[in-house]
Amino acid sequence: MNYLEISFESIPEEKKEILIALLSEMHFEGFEEQPACLKAFISKNLFDEEMLQQLTAKMQLDYATSELPDVNWNSVWESNFQPVVIGNCALRASFHQPIKNIQYEIVITPKMSFGTGHHATTFMMIQQMQAIDFNHTTVLDFGTGTGVLAILAHKLGAAKVVAIDNDSFSIENAAENFSNNHINDIELKMADNAKAQGSFDIILANITRNIIQENFRLFNLQLTEGGLLLLSGLLKEDEKSITVTAVNSGFQLKHKLEKGNWICLLFTKNK
The missing domain is CATH 3.40.50.150 (Vaccinia Virus protein VP39)
Incomplete structure (x- = not known):
């Protein structure tokens, strides 16, 4: 299955989280965040360019599209996923070391779920x-x-x-x-x-x-x-x-x- 990479350059940080949430509702399956840049990935057969154009026009954003064959999503999220500590709760993946001095530890494999x-x-x-x-x-x-x-x-x-x-x-x-x-x-x-x-x-x-x-x-x-x-x-x-x-x-x-x-x-x- 071929995938598309949609790159958003020069995107303000305050818009980045909003964009991720909205793209998630449009069947985008993965995201890679970089300073002032966001890359979003979607199966080619689920991509609706007209809907994306409407969204980016509303948010005043530009984007570029390129095709990526055979994306390994486990590698994508594993390379970006870091443990999170929230109060007495820690979230980590199975490949992370256990987190010490935490009351509630949760092991997750996020894949495409929110x-x-x-x-x-x-x-x-x-x-x-x-x-x-x-x-x-x-x-x-x-x-x-x-x-x-x-x-x-x-x-x-x-x-x-x-x-x-x-x-x-x-x-x-x-x-x-x-x-x-x-x-x-x-x-x-x-x-x-x-x-x-x-x-x-x-x-x-x-x-x-x-x-x-x-x-x-x-x-x-x-x-x-x-x-x-x-x-x-x-x-x-x-x-x-x-x-x-x-x-x-x-x-x-x-x-x-x-x-x-x-x-x-x-x-x-x-x-």
Whole structure:
């Protein structure tokens, strides 16, 4: 299978993370970051140049395209993936040495799934989760990706964790990561919304604004009274619309984190 390399030169750092998130939604499968430069990789048969042109015009970016046959994605991400330490939690790959003096260590093989801790949204979700009491709770990880948040919820003491995603590759990757962390009791399901997944004390959703807004009513129905809804995948500019939708859906903002252009919002369900 042939791949395309899309190079973005002279890209400001504040735009780089936003671009990665948007390209991920357009089937781009890998990224290589360099100072003032970003390289993005996509299967040739999934490339939509018209959609890319619309995005780059909106963001005022230029790009160049070249063809790359037979990309070895394991080599690509292994060469770029470094361990991440967030509070008392460390994320590393299996080829890294164990990290000392850390309470929660998670081993992941990210491949094409989202959730390595490097991105601001995953970083803040992990940071905020460590400030929440997960002991004996039931948890839904909505859009699990690599499964990293589900794994951390389990390690933080959750009694039951359900992880869902609508992407078959993410389901496969999450299952592999659960096994790598010797966890066999997380319930992993293929699903594209929160409907009929059960009743939960905590819902985690690190996904896009539109999907979050579409599922607020279901989040409310499935959270216990006083339950917590932790959200990211959101830009600062999304805060107002998300908060309005949350309040109208029976939630109250409890805490906010910011990192770069991204935010992480913790809501509690009204009793």
